[in-house]
Amino acid sequence: MLYSGTVDKLLPAAILASGAVAMDMAVDIFVTFYGIHAFSKQAIRTNKTFSKDFEEMVPMMTQKMREKNIPSWYDMLAEAKKSGNVKIHACSTACDMLDVKKEDLDPLVDDVVGVGNYFAEAAESKVTLFI
Amino acid sequence: MADQNPLADLKPDKTVDARGTSCPGPLLETKKAIATIPVGGVLETISSDAGTNADIPVWAKKMGHEFLGSIEESGYWRVFVRRKK
Numbered sequence: 001m002l003y004s005g006t007v008d009k010l011l012p013a014a015i016l017a018s019g020a021v022a023m024d025m026a027v028d029i030f031v032t033f034y035g036i037h038a039f040s041k042q043a044i045r046t047n048k049t050f051s052k053d054f055e056e057m058v059p060m061m062t063q064k065m066r067e068k069n070i071p072s073w074y075d076m077l078a079e080a081k082k083s084g085n086v087k088i089h090a091c092s093t094a095c096d097m098l099d100v101k102k103e104d105l106d107p108l109v110d111d112v113v114g115v116g117n118y119f120a121e122a123a124e125s126k127v128t129l130f131i
Numbered sequence: 132m133a134d135q136n137p138l139a140d141l142k143p144d145k146t147v148d149a150r151g152t153s154c155p156g157p158l159l160e161t162k163k164a165i166a167t168i169p170v171g172g173v174l175e176t177i178s179s180d181a182g183t184n185a186d187i188p189v190w191a192k193k194m195g196h197e198f199l200g201s202i203e204e205s206g207y208w209r210v211f212v213r214r215k216k
Contacts, residue, residue, distance in 0.1 A: 079159075
């Protein structure tokens, strides 16, 4: 469950998804609320927002990420999708609230689904995370 | 040298140099590369990420491959896995 739309949460979510792919696990990411905007076509590659809690750390973090060659969360998720079984689902209620249609979302998003879909997957999963 | 690591003499079928990528990059490289060597072959992953040295043994166990051990060099690790299936 990816509820957040700031880089400080999107990056760990992408790292976790890549790690799960490396461990040969299937991943379903259910994107909701603030996450929806981060996956919109306009924002997905340009979103540089960090949570207010970490605002003063942003310049240092950005520099370190560049120095240490850490890919963007978007590239990392795209790579994880290419090399493993990763599906990204957008929450229909959040899309409706934000007036976002499937075609407004980046092609990384597989479909728009309801919370029933989330529980169907979550109930079958060994690991569930709320980010 | 009396305590020479026997792994140092091992001739891997393939070596993946994943230095400069962070976790889980080297693990993903390892996963991709193991499919390119024959069953019974040895893969060496070179990683500068400390987590990888701990992750490859558990990855190998889960995937049914054999973790042979690792050599710590200065600032990086050489990790050896035998493809079992």
